[in-house]
Amino acid sequence: xxxxxxxxxxTYGEGSAYATQALSGxxxxxxxDELVLVLGxxxxxxxxxxxxxxxxxxxxxxxxxxxxxxxxxPLAAAEPSxxxxxxxxxxxxxxxxxxxxxxxxxxxxxxxxxxASEAARDALVAVGIDPDAFGxxxxxxxxxxxxxxxxxxxxxxxxxxxxxxxxxxxxxxxxGREAVARIVGAARERSGVVVVTHDAEEFLTVxxxxxxxxxxxxxxxxxxxxxxxxxxxxxxxxxxxxxxxxTQVLAREIGLEVERYSFDPLEAxxxxxxxxxxxx
Amino acid sequence: MIEFIDVxxxxxxxxxxxxxxxxxxxxxxxxxxxVVLGxxxxxxxxxxxxxxxLLRPLSGSxxxxxxxxxxxxxxWTVRSRxxxxxxxxxxxxxxxxxEEDVAFGPENLGxxxxxxxxxxxxxxxxxxxxxxxxxxPHQLSGGQRQRLAIAGALALDPAYLVLDExxxxxxxxxxxxxxxxxxxxxxxxTGILHVTHHLADAALAxxxxxxxxxxxxxxxxxxxLLGCDxxxxxxxxxxxxxxxLAQELRAFGVAVPTEALTAERVVxxx
Numbered sequence: 001x002x003x004x005x006x007x008x009x010x011t012y013g014e015g016s017a018y019a020t021q022a023l024s025g026x027x028x029x030x031x032x033d034e035l036v037l038v039l040g041x042x043x044x045x046x047x048x049x050x051x052x053x054x055x056x057x058x059x060x061x062x063x064x065x066x067x068x069x070x071x072x073x074p075l076a077a078a079e080p081s082x083x084x085x086x087x088x089x090x091x092x093x094x095x096x097x098x099x100x101x102x103x104x105x106x107x108x109x110x111x112x113x114x115x116a117s118e119a120a121r122d123a124l125v126a127v128g129i130d131p132d133a134f135g136x137x138x139x140x141x142x143x144x145x146x147x148x149x150x151x152x153x154x155x156x157x158x159x160x161x162x163x164x165x166x167x168x169x170x171x172x173x174x175x176g177r178e179a180v181a182r183i184v185g186a187a188r189e190r191s192g193v194v195v196v197t198h199d200a201e202e203f204l205t206v207x208x209x210x211x212x213x214x215x216x217x218x219x220x221x222x223x224x225x226x227x228x229x230x231x232x233x234x235x236x237x238x239x240x241x242x243x244x245x246x247t248q249v250l251a252r253e254i255g256l257e258v259e260r261y262s263f264d265p266l267e268a269x270x271x272x273x274x275x276x277x278x279x280x
Numbered sequence: 281m282i283e284f285i286d287v288x289x290x291x292x293x294x295x296x297x298x299x300x301x302x303x304x305x306x307x308x309x310x311x312x313x314x315v316v317l318g319x320x321x322x323x324x325x326x327x328x329x330x331x332x333x334l335l336r337p338l339s340g341s342x343x344x345x346x347x348x349x350x351x352x353x354x355x356w357t358v359r360s361r362x363x364x365x366x367x368x369x370x371x372x373x374x375x376x377x378x379e380e381d382v383a384f385g386p387e388n389l390g391x392x393x394x395x396x397x398x399x400x401x402x403x404x405x406x407x408x409x410x411x412x413x414x415x416x417p418h419q420l421s422g423g424q425r426q427r428l429a430i431a432g433a434l435a436l437d438p439a440y441l442v443l444d445e446x447x448x449x450x451x452x453x454x455x456x457x458x459x460x461x462x463x464x465x466x467x468x469x470t471g472i473l474h475v476t477h478h479l480a481d482a483a484l485a486x487x488x489x490x491x492x493x494x495x496x497x498x499x500x501x502x503x504x505l506l507g508c509d510x511x512x513x514x515x516x517x518x519x520x521x522x523x524x525l526a527q528e529l530r531a532f533g534v535a536v537p538t539e540a541l542t543a544e545r546v547v548x549x550x
Contacts, residue, residue: 042421042423042454043421143320144320144321145320170448170449171367171445171448171449172477173318173319173320173477174477174479174516174518175319175516176319176320198450200452201520201521238453239451239452239453240451240452240453240456242452242521243480243520243521243522243541243543244522244525244543246543247522247525247543247546247547250543250544250547251547251550254547254550265521265524265525265528266524266528269524269525269526269528269529269531269532270528270532272529272534272550273533276534276550
């Protein structure tokens with residue numbers, strides 16, 4: 001079971017004077033049980049990738065396969081298979097109560113009242129929002145972090161096989177970011193998860209795989225550990241090297257023999273301390 | 281100087297008023313960079329809107345260069361002294377080219393054409409967007425768009441710049457570029473109040489304020505806050521990954537200063 005993109009290209013305004021190619025020949029497979037982190041600079045095609053994967057945009061070229069079945073263009077199926085959480089999704093909360101907002105999706109696709117309200121409850125619990133305390137409140141009375149989680153619950157209530165998230169932690173404070181990172185980590189139990197983010201350090205430790213997009217091309221697909229062994233890849237992709245990794249790169253530059261690179265701050269400290277001891 | 285004197289503020293709510301700030305006293309001087317940290321709902325954004333009279337205190341007063349923001353006759357002078365920049369650059373950009381966008385503020389104030397040209401050139405160079413004057417804002421990266429929003433505020437020649445999470449929607453490079461602009465403006469004498477979620481941003485400040493539930497729970501030097509894990513935890517803050525690396529290095533006997541929260545500064549201690 002996988003969501004597969006095969007030689008996918010996408011061009012905005014194709015055929016016009018303003019044509020801009022956002023994706024070029026991308027091959028990517030997301031399995032049901034894995035969390036894939038997508039990194040890339042602004043304008044690298046990250047958000048386009050999510051829109052094509054979710055069926056909101058039909059690829060200009062290439063194919064998108066959902067569990068082996070080709071899907072082109074908007075998904076009309078009653079069973080929603082791919083859930084997309086946009087950047088700042090709380091801006092889309094609209095119903096009078098939290099319960100009605102989260103239950104809107106299942107009701108809209110014709111689930112029974114019992115099924116829909118149960119799905120809404122489960123989804124709220126999954127994002128750490130107590131349905132009894134918050135269910136009857138207005139979505140507009142929530143804090144930023146609560147609203148973000150309620151908006152995520154609206155997508156989870158549709159039980160998507162694949163969950164795609166665009167910058168899920170942007171603009172949240174420490175506790176909000178931690179809560180969202182936990183929800184995203186847990187979602188992998190039920191869905192294939194794709195996270196597009198600037199906050200590489202936040203998700204490197206939980207990602208099964210990391211994918212790097214550079215000007216619409218997929219330039220890396222592998223483990224987080226394999227990626228950090230090659231810091232130049234961040235630079236080539238127009239990204240700043242994460243600070244913990246940058247520290248180790250600079251340490252090598254001043255002549256310390258750092259054995260290997262790590263994205264984990266505690267392991268990195270041990271590697272740096274060892275290298276320092278050896279040089280003394 | 282901007283002075284907050286016993287400032288309280290509350291928003292109306294269905295079941296009575298919700299206190300956003302409860303008795304805040306602090307100052308911002310010319311050439312000073314003050315970082316304000318705090319969680320969602322701590323009163324940070326209310327503090328920002330009080331600095332130039334966008335909101336007026338429920339009690340107490342906010343005084344900008346000896347003008348009370350509550351005093352209607354000073355409203356426009358105060359607003360020209362204190363420039364505000366918000367989280368999302370796209371909500372702050374109005375024109376179709378970079379140059380026109382920066383010129384919008386001064387044009388609106390009826391400033392002489394030649395003076396506008398000077399101000400625009402000056403503001404664009406202060407944020408490092410030279411050469412992009414004729415670009416359409418949507419062609420810029422997020423970091424460039426936020427620097428454009430800052431240039432729009434600078435074109436009004438403010439003495440103070442107050443920024444509400446200006447980097448939270450930017451990638452690491454965009455963040456670094458905006459922080460570099462703030463440091464350069466400070467050198468030129470602008471007073472800067474930078475509200476942020478990022479603890480690492482505090483390392484660059486002259487002074488750090490931590491807000492919690494509308495009150496100042498810490499005010500002091502970055503080193504005093506960043507070095508103290510207990511204090512951070514109590515204040516609901518958390519070391520960034522580079523801070524955890526530095527802390528672990530200290531446990532290995534490496535003398536990394538507590539305010540060293542960049543790769544360069546950590547490596548200098550090795």
